[in-house]
Amino acid sequence: MGRQPDYAGLARFATHWRERVANGGFVPMDPAAFDALLHRLTGRLAEALAAAEVDGRAAGEVGAALVDAHLTEPAVLAATISVIGTHLAPARPERVVQIQAAVAAGYARAIRVTTMAEQEELGKAVLSAHAAAERALRSSEARLRALFDGAAVGIGISTMDGRIVQVNQAFADLLGYTPEEMCQLLVPGLTHPEDPPDMWAMYAEMIHGDRDHVRLEKAYFRKDGGVVWTDMSASLIRDESGKPEFTIAMVHDITDRRRLKQRLEHQATHDPLTGLANRNMIAGQLDRIFNSGDPAARVGLCYLDLDGFKRVNDTLGHQVGDELLAAVARRLRECVAGPRQVAGRMSGDEFVLLVEDPAGPQELTALAERTLAALAVPYQLGQHRMRVSASIGVVESDVRSTSPTELMKAADLTLYVAKSEGRGRFVMYDAERNARQAARYALAAAMPDALDRHEFTVVYQPLVSLADQQLCGVEALVRWQHPRLGELTPDSFIPLAEETGIILPLGRWVLEQACAQAAEWAQLFPERRVFMSVNMTVSQAHEPTLPAEVDGILARTGLDPTLLVLELTESAIMDTNGPPLRALSGLADRGIRIAIDDFGTGYSNLAYLRRLPVHTLKLAGPFVDGLRDLDGGDSVDERIVETIVRLAHAIGISVTAEAVETAPQADRLRLLGCDTGQGWLFSRPLPADDVTKLLQDASTPVLSGGQ
Amino acid sequence: MTGPSDRVPAGIDVSRPSAARVYDYFLGGAHNFAVDRMLAEQIAAMTPNIGETMRSNRVFLRRAVRFLADQGIRQFLDIGSGIPTAGNVHEIALDAAPDSTVVYVDIDPVAVEHSRAILAGVDRTGVICADVRDPVRVIAEAEELLDLTRPVAVLLAGVLHFVPDADRPAAAVSALRAAVAPGSYLLVSHATADGQPPEVIEAQRLSARTATEISLRSRNEIAAYFDGFELVDPGLVFIPQWRPDPQDPVDDHPERVGAYAGVGRKD
Numbered sequence: 001m002g003r004q005p006d007y008a009g010l011a012r013f014a015t016h017w018r019e020r021v022a023n024g025g026f027v028p029m030d031p032a033a034f035d036a037l038l039h040r041l042t043g044r045l046a047e048a049l050a051a052a053e054v055d056g057r058a059a060g061e062v063g064a065a066l067v068d069a070h071l072t073e074p075a076v077l078a079a080t081i082s083v084i085g086t087h088l089a090p091a092r093p094e095r096v097v098q099i100q101a102a103v104a105a106g107y108a109r110a111i112r113v114t115t116m117a118e119q120e121e122l123g124k125a126v127l128s129a130h131a132a133a134e135r136a137l138r139s140s141e142a143r144l145r146a147l148f149d150g151a152a153v154g155i156g157i158s159t160m161d162g163r164i165v166q167v168n169q170a171f172a173d174l175l176g177y178t179p180e181e182m183c184q185l186l187v188p189g190l191t192h193p194e195d196p197p198d199m200w201a202m203y204a205e206m207i208h209g210d211r212d213h214v215r216l217e218k219a220y221f222r223k224d225g226g227v228v229w230t231d232m233s234a235s236l237i238r239d240e241s242g243k244p245e246f247t248i249a250m251v252h253d254i255t256d257r258r259r260l261k262q263r264l265e266h267q268a269t270h271d272p273l274t275g276l277a278n279r280n281m282i283a284g285q286l287d288r289i290f291n292s293g294d295p296a297a298r299v300g301l302c303y304l305d306l307d308g309f310k311r312v313n314d315t316l317g318h319q320v321g322d323e324l325l326a327a328v329a330r331r332l333r334e335c336v337a338g339p340r341q342v343a344g345r346m347s348g349d350e351f352v353l354l355v356e357d358p359a360g361p362q363e364l365t366a367l368a369e370r371t372l373a374a375l376a377v378p379y380q381l382g383q384h385r386m387r388v389s390a391s392i393g394v395v396e397s398d399v400r401s402t403s404p405t406e407l408m409k410a411a412d413l414t415l416y417v418a419k420s421e422g423r424g425r426f427v428m429y430d431a432e433r434n435a436r437q438a439a440r441y442a443l444a445a446a447m448p449d450a451l452d453r454h455e456f457t458v459v460y461q462p463l464v465s466l467a468d469q470q471l472c473g474v475e476a477l478v479r480w481q482h483p484r485l486g487e488l489t490p491d492s493f494i495p496l497a498e499e500t501g502i503i504l505p506l507g508r509w510v511l512e513q514a515c516a517q518a519a520e521w522a523q524l525f526p527e528r529r530v531f532m533s534v535n536m537t538v539s540q541a542h543e544p545t546l547p548a549e550v551d552g553i554l555a556r557t558g559l560d561p562t563l564l565v566l567e568l569t570e571s572a573i574m575d576t577n578g579p580p581l582r583a584l585s586g587l588a589d590r591g592i593r594i595a596i597d598d599f600g601t602g603y604s605n606l607a608y609l610r611r612l613p614v615h616t617l618k619l620a621g622p623f624v625d626g627l628r629d630l631d632g633g634d635s636v637d638e639r640i641v642e643t644i645v646r647l648a649h650a651i652g653i654s655v656t657a658e659a660v661e662t663a664p665q666a667d668r669l670r671l672l673g674c675d676t677g678q679g680w681l682f683s684r685p686l687p688a689d690d691v692t693k694l695l696q697d698a699s700t701p702v703l704s705g706g707q
Numbered sequence: 708m709t710g711p712s713d714r715v716p717a718g719i720d721v722s723r724p725s726a727a728r729v730y731d732y733f734l735g736g737a738h739n740f741a742v743d744r745m746l747a748e749q750i751a752a753m754t755p756n757i758g759e760t761m762r763s764n765r766v767f768l769r770r771a772v773r774f775l776a777d778q779g780i781r782q783f784l785d786i787g788s789g790i791p792t793a794g795n796v797h798e799i800a801l802d803a804a805p806d807s808t809v810v811y812v813d814i815d816p817v818a819v820e821h822s823r824a825i826l827a828g829v830d831r832t833g834v835i836c837a838d839v840r841d842p843v844r845v846i847a848e849a850e851e852l853l854d855l856t857r858p859v860a861v862l863l864a865g866v867l868h869f870v871p872d873a874d875r876p877a878a879a880v881s882a883l884r885a886a887v888a889p890g891s892y893l894l895v896s897h898a899t900a901d902g903q904p905p906e907v908i909e910a911q912r913l914s915a916r917t918a919t920e921i922s923l924r925s926r927n928e929i930a931a932y933f934d935g936f937e938l939v940d941p942g943l944v945f946i947p948q949w950r951p952d953p954q955d956p957v958d959d960h961p962e963r964v965g966a967y968a969g970v971g972r973k974d
Binding site for chain 2: 022026027028029030031035069070071072073114115116117118119121122124125126128129130132133
C-alpha cells in the first residue's frame, strides 16, 4: 500500500495484453486509442490488485469496459484472463485468481446486458421497419382504391371460378346494377348473343393460365334489358409462383361509337332517299356472289326502270318525284323475299332486284310479275294520285359462265327491249336477241365514225314516166359499205340512225350529195329536167334548222329547187303539226316538191292531203304487187289503185308506182293512169356514173330490165 | 383493394437471413437472429477466414476514413452501411473533424431504422433507405443532406460485390461519379476469388440464400470501377495492405482475406 505504481511493469503488461487481444478478434478502434484503453484498464487492474481487499468491483468494471469497447469476442476474454494470470502479479496467485474471477464476471454481466440491449434495438428496428412498410402499403392501397373507385373506366375483378368479387362504380353504372348486385353475378353469366365466337374459348384459356390477355369488343345486357357495347380488356393476375389468381377486366363504353360506325357503314352502302342498297353495295354483293367459289352457284337480276318518270319530275316537281321513288322503293322492298333477294337503287329511277342462288328462271319471272303487280297499284302522293308502270329486264344465269359486268349489261339490254316492246312489262333475257341487240348497238355506234370515214355512198334508182318510158328523175338511196358486214341497205341502219340521232348529219350529207349530183346532171342535161328525190325521216322533218339547211344546200350546189323532191312516209307526215308543217310548207313555197312514200301502208288520213303541200303519192309495193297477175281483170287491188289515181289527179297530185317488176304491171299501171314507175323492171339503183350514161343515151328507153 | 399476398421488403422478412445482420454477427454484434447466426456459422465453416475478412474490411474503413479526413474531406456518403455496429464511419469522421457530415445509405429497411434510432440525437448525420442500383434516387436524397458542389467521399465498402453484373454496377458508379464535385473520392472494397481456394466459390453459392448473393470479381474488373478517378497509393491492393497502421503488421498472406481495397480521387 502506498507503493509507487510500477509504470514500466504496467506498460509491459499492457503491451502483452494488446498483443494477445489483437490476435483474438475484431478491434474496433485505432491502435493509439486501443493502447490508451488498455493502459487505463491496466491501471485499474493494478489498483484493484493493490487494494487492501481485492477490489472485485473495479476488476469487474475492467471486464465490462472491454464489452463496452465492443471487444466482445470470447477470445478477447480468454486472452485477458490468460494475460492476467501470467503477467499481472505472479507472486500473489490467490489475488490474481480473484481478479480473474471478477474480470470474467464483470465481462459476462456486461455482455449479457449488451446482447439483450442490442437484440432489443434490433427488435425495435424491425418493428419500426414493418410499421413504415405498412404505412407505405396502406398509403399505396389507399391510392389504388381511389384509382379503382374513381376510374371512369369500368373495372371488375373476378376469381378463377368466375365469381365477381369486386367492381368499381363505373362498371356497375354501366350495367345498371349496384356494385353489390354485380358481385352476385358470375362471369359466364355475362354472355351476349353477339359475343365473338372465340371469346369464351379465350376466357377458358385465361382461367387455365394459358393466356394472359384478352381484348375485344363485347356487348353486355344491362339490368334493365338494354344493351351496351364495350371495348373490353381482361388480364390475368398471377401470384408469385405464377399460378393464376384473379382476372381483372376493364371495360370502356363504346355504344355510341359503334352506333355511329354502323350508321356510317349503312350510309356508305345504302341510298339515302329510298334506304335501299346503293350501287356500291350491289356491286359488293355481286362480287361476293361471283367469288364464292361454289361451282353450282346461280344468280338472277331484275333491272327495273320506271316508265315516264321524267314526265312526273318535270310536271309535278322533284319533291313529288322523290316521294314517288321512295314509294316505289317501299313496294320493291316488300316484293323481295328472304335474305337471298336484295333490292337496290342504281341511279335516278333505275332499280335492281338481285337474287342470290335462284332456284331457276322461274323464280326471277315470279319476282318480276310480283313486282309489276305491286307497282301497278296507284300511288297517292299528297294530293296527287297517279299510276306508274315499270319496264324490267330479267336475267338469270349460272355464275360460272358470266361476270358481274356481263350480267348487268345483259339486264340493261333486256330492259331496253322491254321498253321498246311497249313498256309496262318484263322481258326475259334471250341470248340470241341479245346478240342481235348488241349487233344493232354496235352498228349504231359505228355510224358516226363511218360517216367521217366516207363509208356511206349514194346510189340512184331511176323513175320512169310510164307514158313514154323516159327517165324523168331518180331516187337517192344511201348505202353503207361496212368494212365487216359488207354493203348495207337503208333498212338495216336508217331506223337505228333515227333512234340515235345520227340521221341528222347523215341525212344532211345524203341530201348534199344528191343535190350536188342533181345539179351536175341539170348542167349536163338541162333539157331533161331530171328531178332528185331524197328520203326524209321524222326527225329530219322536225329539225328546226331544216329549212335553213335545205336552203344552204341548194345554194351551195346551185340546184334548182323545182328539181328537188323530198319523200316522207305517211307516219312522218302524220306527225307534222305546227312548226314541222310550216317548215314543209315553206319548202314547198320555194318550189320543192313533197312526196308521200309508201302510201297506203300507214295511217291514211285523206283529210290531211288537203292541208299538206303534197305533190306526189308513191304507191306502196303491196298494191303494185297485186297487179302482177296476167289475168288482170277486176282485182280489188286494181280498183284501189284506180281510185287512188283518180283521187290524186282530182286534187292535182301525181302518182308514182314503186316496186314495178314486170312489164304487164307497168302496162296495167299506165292504163290505170299512174304517172311514174320505179322498180327493177326499169332499173336497179345505180351509181351516179351509170345514170349519167343513161342520160347521155337520150333516145334509149329505159327498159333495161335489171342492169 | 386486397391484392395477392404482400411482398415483404428485404430485411423485414426475419425468417430469412440478411447480409447486414450476418455482417454484424461477424463483427461480434448481437443485432442478429438465429437464421443469421446459422448462415454465418455455415459460411464460416466453409471459409474460416470469412470473419477475418469482414473485420479486416471494417478496420480498413477506419484507416481510410481517417485518411480522407486528413485530405480535407468533410462529407461522407457511406453506401451499403449496414447495421451500425462499433467503429462507425460517423464516429471516426466526427472524431477526426467535428464539422464532418455523414450520410448512411442502405437497402435494408431494418438496418435503416436501426441507424436512425442510433443517430437520433447525433447532428450532421442522416440515413437514406435506397438501393445502390438506383443512383439517381441515392443522389436525389443525398442532395438534401450534403452539398454536392463540395467534395464528397463516396464509400462503397463491401457493397458492390452484392450487385450482379446484370444490375450494371459500373453504370451506378459512373452516375455517382458524375454527381460529385472534383476533389471528391471514391472508396471501394470488394470480394475477390483471386488467390482463393475452391471453397470460396462454394460460399458464393451459399450466399445466394441471403437476400443478396455475392459476385467475386477480378482485380481488373474492380479496378474498372475507378475509371475517372486517380487511385491513391498504394493503389488497388488486398485489404490489409492498404496503408496499414504501423502497429498492425500485415501478415504474410494478405490475399487470405479474399478482398481488394482502393481509394481514388476525382480530378
